[in-house]
Amino acid sequence: MSPNHPPPNGLPAVIVIGSVFRHDDGVGPHCRPLIEAELRKRSLCAEVIELDGEPTRLLESWANRPLAVVVDAVRTGAPPGTVHVVAVGGSDWLGELAPSGTTASSHALGITEAYALGSALGRLPDRLVLAGVEGLDFTEGVGISQEVCHALPTLVERVADLIGTALGSARATPKATGTITIRTTGAA
Amino acid sequence: MTHRSPGSRTLKVDTLTRVEGEGGLAIQIDGDAVTGAQLHIYEPPRFFEAFLRGRSYTEPPDITARICGICPVAYQMSACLAIEDACGVVVDGPLHDLRKLLYAGEWIESHALHVYLLHLPDFLGYPSAIELAQDHRAIVEQGLQLKKTGNKIIEFLAGRAIHPVNVRVGGFYRVPERTELATLAPDLEHALELALATVRLVGNLDIPDFGHDHPYVALRRSDEYAVLGGRLVSTTGLDVPIADFSRHFSEEQVEWSTALHAHLLGGDHYLVGPLARFALNADRLAPQAQAIAREVGLDAPCRNPFRSIVVRAVEIVHAIEEAQAVLDRYERPDTPHVPVEPRAAIGHGATEAPRGTLYHRYELAADGTILDAVIIPPTAQNQATIEHDVFAYAASRSRLSDDELTAQCEQLVRSYDPCISCAAHFLDVRIDRINQQGDMT
Numbered sequence: 001m002s003p004n005h006p007p008p009n010g011l012p013a014v015i016v017i018g019s020v021f022r023h024d025d026g027v028g029p030h031c032r033p034l035i036e037a038e039l040r041k042r043s044l045c046a047e048v049i050e051l052d053g054e055p056t057r058l059l060e061s062w063a064n065r066p067l068a069v070v071v072d073a074v075r076t077g078a079p080p081g082t083v084h085v086v087a088v089g090g091s092d093w094l095g096e097l098a099p100s101g102t103t104a105s106s107h108a109l110g111i112t113e114a115y116a117l118g119s120a121l122g123r124l125p126d127r128l129v130l131a132g133v134e135g136l137d138f139t140e141g142v143g144i145s146q147e148v149c150h151a152l153p154t155l156v157e158r159v160a161d162l163i164g165t166a167l168g169s170a171r172a173t174p175k176a177t178g179t180i181t182i183r184t185t186g187a188a
Numbered sequence: 189m190t191h192r193s194p195g196s197r198t199l200k201v202d203t204l205t206r207v208e209g210e211g212g213l214a215i216q217i218d219g220d221a222v223t224g225a226q227l228h229i230y231e232p233p234r235f236f237e238a239f240l241r242g243r244s245y246t247e248p249p250d251i252t253a254r255i256c257g258i259c260p261v262a263y264q265m266s267a268c269l270a271i272e273d274a275c276g277v278v279v280d281g282p283l284h285d286l287r288k289l290l291y292a293g294e295w296i297e298s299h300a301l302h303v304y305l306l307h308l309p310d311f312l313g314y315p316s317a318i319e320l321a322q323d324h325r326a327i328v329e330q331g332l333q334l335k336k337t338g339n340k341i342i343e344f345l346a347g348r349a350i351h352p353v354n355v356r357v358g359g360f361y362r363v364p365e366r367t368e369l370a371t372l373a374p375d376l377e378h379a380l381e382l383a384l385a386t387v388r389l390v391g392n393l394d395i396p397d398f399g400h401d402h403p404y405v406a407l408r409r410s411d412e413y414a415v416l417g418g419r420l421v422s423t424t425g426l427d428v429p430i431a432d433f434s435r436h437f438s439e440e441q442v443e444w445s446t447a448l449h450a451h452l453l454g455g456d457h458y459l460v461g462p463l464a465r466f467a468l469n470a471d472r473l474a475p476q477a478q479a480i481a482r483e484v485g486l487d488a489p490c491r492n493p494f495r496s497i498v499v500r501a502v503e504i505v506h507a508i509e510e511a512q513a514v515l516d517r518y519e520r521p522d523t524p525h526v527p528v529e530p531r532a533a534i535g536h537g538a539t540e541a542p543r544g545t546l547y548h549r550y551e552l553a554a555d556g557t558i559l560d561a562v563i564i565p566p567t568a569q570n571q572a573t574i575e576h577d578v579f580a581y582a583a584s585r586s587r588l589s590d591d592e593l594t595a596q597c598e599q600l601v602r603s604y605d606p607c608i609s610c611a612a613h614f615l616d617v618r619i620d621r622i623n624q625q626g627d628m629t
Binding site for chain 2: 020050051052053054055056057113117120
């Protein structure tokens with residue numbers, strides 16, 4: 001039984017997206033335990049959420065947060081395994097950097113559209129970052145490619161760095177909270 | 189070509205591959221005459237059928253929940269009913285009620301998403317919900333609030349909104365206390381107001397004039413607007429048990445799609461989903477749903493697919509009323525699930541997913557190992573009908589510009605809420621025009 005808990009304001013979120021049944025598309029869920037372990041190792045407090053990419057769930061998950069990091073597979077033409085870390089909607093945001101998970105899940109509009117919808121409705125985090133891994137194989141099946149697998153340590157480190165930086169900033173403000181835990185929501 | 193008929197089945201799952209996220213519609217026009225229309229879609233459940241073979245009879249609810257992020261409960265419920273049927277178990281009483289409540293959450297969530305974010309922009313002249321939200325924020329907020337209520341029910345009962353985890357064969361892993369369930373009441377009360385307002389909103393839309401006369405197929409029960417089980421009935425007189433599904437429906441593959449096209453045996457295409465349910469079960473709708481349907485002039489049968497947005501809105505009202513009724517009468521069962529012992533048998537189950545009848549069939553070994561699985565989702569059943577409607581609709585509008593015709597055909601396809609990867613808003617329409625010399629223009 002899940003209690004009704006709104007996203008705790010002030011807590012950053014890592015939102016992993018993808019289907020584990022589509023090889024590299026599942027990099028988000030695949031690296032979730034690695035991200036959780038790294039956050040725990042660094043004593044960083046963040047909520048780790050697994051979603052299917054459906055935009056209204058994204059909006060609900062990232063609204064009112066200081067930072068949301070969306071982890072997903074992408075296809076941009078870069079070499080497989082390339083890690084992209086870009087601020088969504090920022091000057092470095094590339095419109096063509098569409099996460100593949102948005103096209104693998106039914107009814108998903110995509111992170112770009114979710115961002116635009118969130119902007120129109122005032123449901124955005126203070127900062128939204130996409131941590132994407134260039135995928136190689138998006139066909140049906142479980143397991144990620146070797147190229148993507150090799151990128152995981154870099155991806156995890158970059159995500160934890162982002163959370164650490166956000167919490168570091170937060171700790172300098174009166175809103176800082178002290179409990180060091182990882183909240184997890186969504187699929188295991 | 190793959191063909192499935194009673195007594196024989198050849199399905200090469202390995203060949204059912206696709207390019208991710210591409211749903212397409214191709215229309216051929218020769219002069220002013222439309223000569224063809226094909227819907228290109230991908231059906232993930234085919235992959236899962238093979239995936240299920242060799243697994244335990246207890247696993248389909250969790251495995252099939254992964255087929256769709258929007259309607260996982262439908263897959264779980266059809267799987268449970270089919271396996272329980274194989275094992276000779278009927279789940280009723282409070283556990284059946286909790287399943288109804290969970291399913292109501294999925295209907296509310298899925299229908300609200302489609303009505304407000306996917307379909308409504310078409311009628312109000314916006315390219316997407318983003319532009320709609322910029323001009324009519326309150327309307328979109330209303331839809332999101334409704335959707336959130338559906339999500340909340342699912343999270344409450346099933347642990348989480350996507351890939352729910354609290355469902356098992358025979359019932360649930362844990363069931364709530366009556367006092368816990370009662371905490372949903374304020375949300376449902378507010379949601380009912382929003383749902384009634386939704387019907388009034390969409391009931392006044394300018395709906396394109398179009399009609400069809402395909403057979404409608406849905407489940408029907410004597411005691412309620414059928415969602416969980418019942419008999420398969422149609423507007424053409426079919427009235428059979430779910431176990432007879434394969435005796436009355438067949439599937440075949442077409443070269444332009446990796447999804448199997450379903451037909452009534454004899455060749456007729458048919459339609460499942462809200463229009464079919466409403467046509468065949470309007471008398472079973474909850475009181476306020478019936479009243480609001482009358483208020484906006486929605487009579488059964490409704491033969492205009494564009495008006496399905498109104499039917500969906502009425503079904504949201506119904507789902508909320510059903511959820512409220514469950515809260516009112518709920519008494520916590522002694523056990524969260526009934527025992528389900530495996531046996532060598534074949535079981536059938538069908539439920540009404542938001543998009544229509546979802547059929548599951550499992551063949552079990554004596555120890556509960558799954559020997560064979562068949563999953564027939566609503567979109568596969570509707571595929572041929574969608575193509576026929578696009579053909580007919582385009583035929584009467586072939587003189588429109590490509591852009592206009594494309595937009596109108598996209599809107600028509602969205603009327604069926606097809607569960608294609610991203611199809612509802614990423615539908616790629618290709619129109620091939622052939623001039624009098626026979627050349628492509």
